[in-house]
Amino acid sequence: MSPHTTLFLLPLGLLAACVPTTSIDPATPPANASGDECDAAPVQRFVGQRVTEALGAEVLATSGARSLRWGAPDSAMTMDYRIDRVNVFYDAGMIVERITCG
Numbered sequence: 001m002s003p004h005t006t007l008f009l010l011p012l013g014l015l016a017a018c019v020p021t022t023s024i025d026p027a028t029p030p031a032n033a034s035g036d037e038c039d040a041a042p043v044q045r046f047v048g049q050r051v052t053e054a055l056g057a058e059v060l061a062t063s064g065a066r067s068l069r070w071g072a073p074d075s076a077m078t079m080d081y082r083i084d085r086v087n088v089f090y091d092a093g094m095i096v097e098r099i100t101c102g
Helices: 003-016 041-046 053-063
Strands: 067-071 085-090 096-101
Touching: 041 053, 041 096, 053 067, 053 085, 053 096
Parallel strands: 067 085
Antiparallel strands: 085 096
């Protein structure tokens, strides 16, 4: 093996050492160590109500989530799943249509 080949293969060997040895199932959300897990069941009573800052604060407190994300009509949203986030989707009339966690 030539010295040039060795210099080329050395970084590849170092990169291979960085590969994780466990597999992660993307369908399984990560465990929430903080204890701020969202529960959408108790906040379903807010569906049909008008969107306000006070409503958002109450949804956040009632759901147990750490963060709230508003889902405006026809808006793009990331598909990342966060166990500590509550999502409030509303229509053009500013009325809550659905509430989910993630």
